[in-house]
Amino acid sequence: MHQLKKPGDRAKRLCKLPGTNSTPYNKRKKTDSNFTDVMFIKTSSGAGGNGNVSFLREHGSPKGPPDGGDGGDGGSIYVQPVEGESSLHKLRRRIVAANGAGGKNSQMNGRNGEDIIIKVPVGTQITLADTSVMQRENLLPGEGWVHLSGFKEFNEERPFFKAIVKKKILEDRAQERQEEIEDAIPPDGIDLNREGPPVLLLKGGRGGLGNRHFHTPDIRNPRFATTGRAGITTIFKFELKLLADIGLIGMPNAGKSTILRAISNARPRVGHWAFTTLTPSVGTIQLDVATADRSFTVADIPGIIAGASLNRGMGSDFLRHVERAGSYAIIVGLDSTDPISDLQILVAELGEKRMENKNVLVVASKADLPGAQDKFIRLQEYVSRQGWKSLPVSAQNKGQDVEILIRTMAKLTGVI
Structure with missing residues (x-):
């Protein structure tokens, strides 16, 4: 899938969204394209990175405590109405935010996927073009585990792991409800009728948990972590309606x-x-x-x-x-x-x-x-x-x- 270039080319010169790891959407080069006031754009937010399974290695100790880091959150997609634009022709028809990176050892969390800001003319209205694709392809509640190599069957047979799976089912269902709230698009769409700050369009998936989160007095060596949550893909209709008295x-x-x-x-x-x-x-x-x-x-x-x-x-x-x-x-x-x-x-x-x-x-x-x-x-x-x-x-x-x-x-x- 096509993704934004890493900071270093033109994206490096663009400003960041305050409080986030984001870069404004890198528009195509200026051309003599005709005026465009309707576009259908397929957008995908990033998936969360997987948690890591690792243990602290110290001299004289064969295996230390778990120190697997969490996966980074997937990149989100924002849309921002700006003055000075009068056409949608500069926008891409496919926009993909980056996935979060996997967690690492030494309790190092993976990097969050870079957010994307799509800048559109004031007066743009955004509606869902196809509600059937407005969904996250997550695993079933309780699923989504990263096992240390060779320990999958061993983990699944342990009573403590089965108890953790039951707990994860409840957590995943709660996360699904939260995602439904975050992913909700108003029936009449998003009406960007005035200049303002970026508005969330698609939320990236949450990163998975490293094995250090599962260390308890009863679980001394958790040989498992969780996978990241999926991003979301859908098609939006961008429609420009001029603002005038x-x-x-x-x-x-x-x-x-x-x-x-x-x-x-x-x-x-x-x-x-x-x-x-x-x-x-x-x-x-x-x-x-x-x-x-x-x-x-x-x-x-x-x-x-x-x-x-x-x-x-x-x-x-x-x-x-x-x-x-x-x-x-x-x-x-x-x-x-x-x-x-x-x-x-x-x-x-x-x-x-x-x-x-x-x-x-x-x-x-x-x-x-x-x-x-x-x-x-x-x-x-x-x-x-x-x-x-x-x-x-x-x-x-x-x-x-x-x-x-x-x-x-x-x-x-x-x-x-």
Whole structure:
């Protein structure tokens, strides 16, 4: 199985997770890969190392007391939301944490497996893709022993060993319950909607016990230790959903990118052809230069066409990116033969669930074209009946209309 390289290459330059033996997930080299907002990743936490069976060797004494060390714990997998990332394409599709090392003599414990931190964009949601593989392949309770060579049958026949096995059955069952708690993933998944510290995704297996733990007045020479607990393997779905105050929605060539360029510091491609916006983007709109807190964000997604919710058109994969927005700015071009029909199509593709509890502003773009005024009056009447706001805008002029639009959007988000 592929594992992280040992500290010494690029991983050596990365920071450690405070309080753990961990290194941030070593991402692939930067490429020109396309925007990726959904990935299925198979992940495995490390297994615990086995305990050691050994005895102290001193001059003049054929066999001293047991001194076998414990196995190290397997590496765990963490996920951390970070600002500055806007795609999942850098992540690997297979992530494996290291196993814990076996215990050694002289009471030396094995080294813990190195943890992995997967850094993802803020707004990533992680859910189980296949619950059937969410399990640890541990032995049955009471099993999992390391015997000194040639002493397996001898140990298993001893009454004291049988008593220890019964005790281990209870301990293993308690450990299974603890693992079930640690391995539990919320039904709705893990929603990383803000920057923060690493979150545990998969816990590594606990290391086994060395034979020194079984030394009692009745067991002077324990010739056995326990094996480490298994790690866990499963498949997660990583899904990026952009975080913005307003979702900018429209049909191809409706003027969305032109409007976003006029009102924000984002700079998407602008042109006179359909599907200009190829990937989602977020623009920040600041009302006043002196007061950074008076700002809001706008998410722009590719144009939506009829049937987008059924995987038609370039907007089909990006509807998820407006789900988190509290408000929608729906762009309808007044150059269309029927702007009301366009609006109805957009609302239908968003669906009732995405429209639930949303503030809606219908922005009628290209208001400077001939005949646009009559079309806007009819559109305004329809929008008012839905309980929404409407506003005509000519972004090409970059004049008073754009300033009014910015203020209207700010009121929609509660900034002013």
